[in-house]
Amino acid sequence: MSAYGTTRHHGQTSANSTPASTTLFRRLTWEGTVPLEIRVDSKELPANSDRGLECYYIQAPRVSYLPLLMPEIRRFLMDVVFDEAAGKMLKEEEWWFESEEGTLLKWHWPIGLIYDNHTISASIRPPSQTSTSHYNLQVTPLKLILHLASPPTEKLLLSPSAESCKQAYMGQLKEADFIRWGNTKRMTGLRKQDQDGIWEGIKEHNFDDYWRVASKIVPTTAPARSSSPPPSTNPSMHIRPPSADPQSAPDRDNAYNVRSVPVRLYLPDGPVMQDVVSPTLEDGSAHTLVHYLSTHLPLLFPPAPYSGPELAYAMMHGVLVPPDAEMAWLGACMAGADGWVSVCVGIAR
């Protein structure tokens, strides 16, 4: 594991490098996983299948995508469940997933978002007998049903291939880039090698490979400086190329200088909400999560002063987010690998 300043430079920054705390949260976000239980629909098991073994368990990276799990699932099914003849008839392009509750799972959503969306959807259903938590955030395997044929093409994006998933992913990165800066120059300025490399980082779940490219497009939280000390010689640090104007480089890429933070708000069984999220408010203060939520969902997050019971909660990557978290900081440190800050709102019990 290469060091990104978390051990040798804890709490320190150099002019053009990423603060250690930023890297820490980025790594924590990256390494999050969720448990999945994948079971083939019993009605679709081919003849001569080894029934009773058609269930596969996997601890999947939150930043990954269902199409990227397909090869591993297929290997399991071929090795353990299906006989050789049935295996040859398998067409992965016809596979599709749904939850136990019948919710169609989307190919182009990160797995972590699928899991969190399931969690908040459960928050509006009658509580289970085992659920005693106010937030119902128990980490239990998400039970998926794998169908092998007849995908609902009117509801699902077609062609669940890894290449299609990559194209959808790159589109999300470009949209996030546009949201931040009003253009996609940072994304389009990447060489083809880098664009492929960032996706390879997702595929292989390699933090270093991903951030080697992502550090060129994701804003940093490094403070602006009046003078520029020499660049660090540590090759493992996130180093941005020195600008012709040292004083402007940190400002230009600073998370608090973006036009808008790419944020999407997910409600239980509702549409995805997306609006302009400025990093600072009109009075110059930082735009916080509580302000964002009370503005967009005042009935669930009543503005201060409010002394009543908690009505809802905001979750990112499976954890409750402090209300005073700054939106710009979230955009730099806890965005998903697709560049988006995905806030999932659940209903408190």
Added chain:
Amino acid sequence: MTATLTRQQFDEACQEFIHAHQSISSAYEARLSGWSWKEHHTLPGFGYMHRIITLNWRHPASVDTFLEIDGGLDVVDDGTTASHDSPDSLTCHQFVVLSATFRVPTFYFSIHASSGSPLQLTDIMKTSLLREDVCEGTVATTFAVSHPATNFPFLSQGEHPTARHALLVLSPMRNCKCSSRDPQGIRRNQQETAGLDGGLVHSVEYRRGHAV
């Protein structure tokens, strides 16, 4: 000036457009009619336009060669989608939605054969929805159709922001270039945007005289 719309501007422009084109007095008006306003079933502020029209194959008996298929990506015929071989008329669901990212009207659609099977992307390029010359120079995969020189695909799969259906979407980036103070630019963009009937999307913008 880049043209963007607020949610309120978009809603008002769409409803004005729908109302203005309810009566059909000419072939041009006929192409702009048939729209209705839809809302999310529980939450306000997610409205959009919708209509259903009938399309045909552009060249029912011929094999078009405009489209260059990316050789590295197989166009899979899995039997779940309709093909160009079908002589049936086609049903096209059309939606005009406000892009939350680019803040411009965005055109989503799906095309189905009479059997109900959705058309693959390559076959959609052969329907009467799109002008013949639009496909020239494009590269197609099963996910998107792109001009090599552009940042975003010209046509790609997408998800309806409100209804959550899987649809195809014309790049909203084209609509970003339209200026409210440049009617000539609007008409040029209308022609560029795949020759859609009546430049519907730009009619919505132009009608409101939008500005940032």
